[in-house]
Amino acid sequence: MQELIKHFNQMSRQIKTSREGLDTHNLYLETILKYSYGVIGLDQKRRIQLINPVIGKMLNINNEKKFIGKLCGTISAKYNYLKPLFELTADKFKQNLGEWEEQIELSLPNKHILLTCQGTALDTQDKTLGYVIIIKDISQLHRAQKKAAWGEVAIRMAHEIKNPLTPILLSAQRLRNKFLDALKGKDLEIIDKTTHTIIEQVKSMDTMVSAFAEYANTPQIERRPCDLNTIIYQSAELYNAQSNVSIEFDLSGDIPELLLDANSISRVLINLVKNSTESAEDEHNLVVKIVSQYLESEGIVRLSIQDDGHGFDGDVIDRVFEPYVTTKVKGSGLGMAIVQNIIEQHDGRIFAGNVEPHGAIVTIEFDYKA
Known part of the structure; x- marks a missing residue:
């Protein structure tokens, strides 16, 4: 009897440990679903069985849980801006790729976003149980990379354009000072008009160059x-x-x-x-x-x-x-x-x-x- 009680207590401790481990694992998964990437889980018929709040916030969907139990095609028909996303995932899963990754741009009602999508089929014993799609909004990262590239271009352009502007401006002003009082008639009109045009265009280019430099070197803010x-x-x-x-x-x-x-x-x-x-x-x-x-x-x-x-x-x-x-x-x-x-x-x-x-x-x- 004592041996039986001993084994029973040991089994109880193992069950308790397993439950604690399972609870920790579930909490970890819930945290990922709540705060990290967007996650969509589909069944065999591509009905949505799981969708987390990150998806709702990312795709401007109020109460994303209303999509649970619905086919992706049905959702696309009502929310046309989501159609490219669900068409992409359907095409990838039809190809039986196992795992895949793709970037896609979506035009939402009030913004344009760039997403990276990863998908995998949940297979067991040659049978597909469902699909998981993981989505991340990389719009800000993409913009930061483009901004850095454009910043380098802006600095180079500002340097290359600004260097010759000063001598051009000074030359035009010198021509005006030297010839405006000495010339008359048609010659005076030509010199006046052409030098004035040069000076105005140089000023316009200088303004543009300043904008280039400002974009490349946005000052730090003080909040x-x-x-x-x-x-x-x-x-x-x-x-x-x-x-x-x-x-x-x-x-x-x-x-x-x-x-x-x-x-x-x-x-x-x-x-x-x-x-x-x-x-x-x-x-x-x-x-x-x-x-x-x-x-x-x-x-x-x-x-x-x-x-x-x-x-x-x-x-x-x-x-x-x-x-x-x-x-x-x-x-x-x-x-x-x-x-x-x-x-x-x-x-x-x-x-x-x-x-x-x-x-x-x-x-x-x-x-x-x-």
């Missing part, structure tokens, strides 16, 4: 507790003086103080409002609406600048924050890239899109923890 609404008023109110532009403010009174570099954020706002007002050249009574919100449940302060102008050109909307992308005749294409740099220095996010029936919207989000 202090700030009232975002005050910065908005002070930055945008200046444009209310324009006869064909009306600035409307819808600023929430419960916006908490944020750690911001006030000068940098002011510069962002001025740039964005300026972009909107420039679309009013052929418009009458353009309206620019600035909205601030505190989404406490999401831990986000959201700022949006919306206008009822022409909106972003369809050819550039997915690349609007890339360096040297512009539809303006005299634009350097660096304004929005610098704006994005400043927002990312604040650990924020910025998105651009168009609104119906016409107009553009830029949305900025800052994380806030009470």
Whole structure:
């Protein structure tokens, strides 16, 4: 009897240890599912059996659990922007590759993202039980790599272009000083016009070179507790003086103080409002609406600048924050890239899109923890 009790106690301890190990393992898996990569689990018929909150946040899905039990094709039909993702995974699993990895770009309703997707089939005894898809948003990493590459290009361009500008400018000014008083008639007109054109073009190129240098060497910010609404008023109110532009403010009174570099954020706002007002050249009574919100449940302060102008050109909307992308005749294409740099220095996010029936919207989000 004592021997039996001894074995029973030993078995109980082993069961307890196994349960503790299983609980630890489950907790570890739950933590991965909650905080790390996006994970989707499918059954044999490619119905979703598991989807974690990371997927919901990554793909702008409210209550991602509503997808559980549904076929990927059914979801694609309702959420068209997810179609490329599910078509890719279906194609890979049909090829019976076992494990695969692929990058894919998705155009969500308010942003453009780059994802890396890894998939594997859950096989046992020549039978497929289901599939697992692991997804990571690498948009920020991709942007950082492109920014570094463009930064090197900008430094080289600034150096190569700026060197000859000063002697060209001085030569044009010297020609004016020497010949404007000595010439008359047609010759005077030609010298005056050509040297003036050279000087103006050199100044324009110098401005562009300065923008290159500024993009390549974005200054470090100094963040202090700030009232975002005050910065908005002070930055945008200046444009209310324009006869064909009306600035409307819808600023929430419960916006908490944020750690911001006030000068940098002011510069962002001025740039964005300026972009909107420039679309009013052929418009009458353009309206620019600035909205601030505190989404406490999401831990986000959201700022949006919306206008009822022409909106972003369809050819550039997915690349609007890339360096040297512009539809303006005299634009350097660096304004929005610098704006994005400043927002990312604040650990924020910025998105651009168009609104119906016409107009553009830029949305900025800052994380806030009470």
